[in-house]
Amino acid sequence: MSTTLLARRKPLIPARWAPYVFISPFFILFGAFGLFPLLFSIVLSFHQWDPVAGVAGMHWVGLDNFVYALTRDDWLRKAMFNTLWIALVSGIPQHLVALPLAWFLHRGLGRARNAVTGAYFLPFITSTVAISLVFSSLFSKDFGLVNAAFASLRQVPVLGWLLPGQSIDWSQPGYTKWMISAVVFWRYVGWNTVLYLSAIQTIPTDLLEAAQIDGASARQRFLHIVLPLLKPMMFFAVTLSIIGNLQLFEEPFILTGGTGGIDQAGKTAAMHMYAVAFMDGDFGTASAIAWLLFMLIAGSTWINKRLLGARA
Numbered sequence: 001m002s003t004t005l006l007a008r009r010k011p012l013i014p015a016r017w018a019p020y021v022f023i024s025p026f027f028i029l030f031g032a033f034g035l036f037p038l039l040f041s042i043v044l045s046f047h048q049w050d051p052v053a054g055v056a057g058m059h060w061v062g063l064d065n066f067v068y069a070l071t072r073d074d075w076l077r078k079a080m081f082n083t084l085w086i087a088l089v090s091g092i093p094q095h096l097v098a099l100p101l102a103w104f105l106h107r108g109l110g111r112a113r114n115a116v117t118g119a120y121f122l123p124f125i126t127s128t129v130a131i132s133l134v135f136s137s138l139f140s141k142d143f144g145l146v147n148a149a150f151a152s153l154r155q156v157p158v159l160g161w162l163l164p165g166q167s168i169d170w171s172q173p174g175y176t177k178w179m180i181s182a183v184v185f186w187r188y189v190g191w192n193t194v195l196y197l198s199a200i201q202t203i204p205t206d207l208l209e210a211a212q213i214d215g216a217s218a219r220q221r222f223l224h225i226v227l228p229l230l231k232p233m234m235f236f237a238v239t240l241s242i243i244g245n246l247q248l249f250e251e252p253f254i255l256t257g258g259t260g261g262i263d264q265a266g267k268t269a270a271m272h273m274y275a276v277a278f279m280d281g282d283f284g285t286a287s288a289i290a291w292l293l294f295m296l297i298a299g300s301t302w303i304n305k306r307l308l309g310a311r312a
Contacts, residue, residue, distance in 0.1 A: 012271040045287035050163035056196075065288035076289060078264055079272035080296075082177060086252070086268065087245035090181040090188075092242060095234070098192035103192070106200045117197060120190035130144055135183045140254075146170075171256075173265035180252045180266055184245070192237050199233035200226060235308040242300045246293065249274070269293050 013021055043066055050057040069076055101120075105113050123131065138145050147167040168178045203226060211221050249270040252260070260267025267275075269289065277286035 102196035
């Protein structure tokens with residue numbers, strides 16, 4: 001009797017609504033912590049706002065925040081220059097090294113390939129804070145291993161003329177961006193290597209074997225077969241580098257102690273946006289800077305699409 005009653009009991013929700021109820025937690029969380037902050041930042045970029053006063057403290061200023069950021073914020077221009085400088089110096093070598101390295105790993109290591117690839121990939125999954133703290137010690141002026149290595153290389157006759165004659169103070173403006181670029185390059189070159197290696201492994205071996213039978217050298221096979229077929233992955237990898245480098249925050253923040261270094265030589269656009277919002281309390285201008293940075297990333301990605309994606 002009880003079994004019959006349980007079978008006849010009406011469900012709490014209609015069966016047609018059950019799938020939507022089960023996936024609703026994702027949409028609720030995304031709406032609360034993803035979509036709402038995004039839309040609110042758009043609204044906030046056109047307002048002057050004192051967070052202490054609550055929403056009632058918002059005052060419409062139109063495009064004034066964007067005009068101020070573009071014309072009167074000298075530190076933003078310097079931060080944008082630093083960001084583009086680091087993006088170019090660390091980003092371009094990443095791919096120039098990762099692409100041939102992936103080809104070498106594919107052809108030359110055999111069974112050891114996976115272990116070596118994992119070693120190259122390890123920096124990418126390591127904590128950014130831990131990496132930055134370790135490199136802060138490595139680039140120490142008096143006790144860092146980098147300066148110790150330079151001191152040893154100065155004993156070599158040819159290199160002695162190229163290297164500075166004394167220990168480098170990496171906190172000085174002329175060296176800060178080089179230090180940050182070295183850390184970013186070291187961390188992400190393994191990630192790009194894994195991307196290119198995965199794409200190379202999808203290339204049909206028949207093409208490479210046929211080219212080899214026809215007399216094509218390894219260099220010719222790489223340039224005329226592998227590279228053209230890697231265009232989609234190159235577009236994807238370069239796009240990720242553009243997005244990541246233009247939003248660079250953790251490495252320069254920790255390496256410069258959160259200040260951007262002497263004369264703000266290591267401050268990036270993301271660091272400046274953070275400082276404007278949480279140190280100056282100007283959330284409206286910070287939101288405008290965020291959307292200007294978004295437009296820069298979108299424009300750079302469009303250029304990358306024209307260069308690599310059109311023929312991908």
